[in-house]
Amino acid sequence: xxxxxxxxxxxxxxxxxIFIPPKDLPEALxxxxxxxxxxxxxxxxxxxxxxxxxxxxxxTQIRESLNDLKQKSSMEGALNxxxxxxxxxxxxxxxxxxxxxxxxSAPAGLIIVEDQPxxxxxxxxxxxVSAPQAGKPA
Numbered sequence: 001x002x003x004x005x006x007x008x009x010x011x012x013x014x015x016x017x018i019f020i021p022p023k024d025l026p027e028a029l030x031x032x033x034x035x036x037x038x039x040x041x042x043x044x045x046x047x048x049x050x051x052x053x054x055x056x057x058x059x060t061q062i063r064e065s066l067n068d069l070k071q072k073s074s075m076e077g078a079l080n081x082x083x084x085x086x087x088x089x090x091x092x093x094x095x096x097x098x099x100x101x102x103x104x105s106a107p108a109g110l111i112i113v114e115d116q117p118x119x120x121x122x123x124x125x126x127x128x129v130s131a132p133q134a135g136k137p138a
Contacts, residue, residue, distance in 0.1 A: 016028070
């Protein structure tokens with residue numbers, strides 16, 4: 001929890017000797033020990049209550065799954081399911097038209113245009129081209 005090494009503990013001890021007189025130091029250390037003990041007990045109680053709550057939640061979940069299995073495997077549950085199936089009205093059978101073949105889809109942002117030639121590239125206007133000529137110094 002806290003990262004105390006020997007150097008930090010010595011520093012805390014020296015500061016405690018400066019601010020707490022030597023005659024009151026044993027009483028201060030006892031009080032510190034009691035406070036640390038109380039903190040540990042409180043942490044232990046919290047941890048045990050947390051684990052107990054987790055076990056109860058787990059047991060409740062297991063109990064529910066066992067009841068489900070019990071109902072599914074029981075004769076009464078099977079008869080109830082059969083009765084529910086018999087009571088449910090049969091859905092009228094609807095004839096569906098034959099499927100139309102799908103056109104290939106284009107990636108997002110592209111539009112497929114059929115029966116048109118591809119656009120011609122834009123002409124580039126000739127500009128002055130300066131190339132070094134042989135025989136003339138630059």
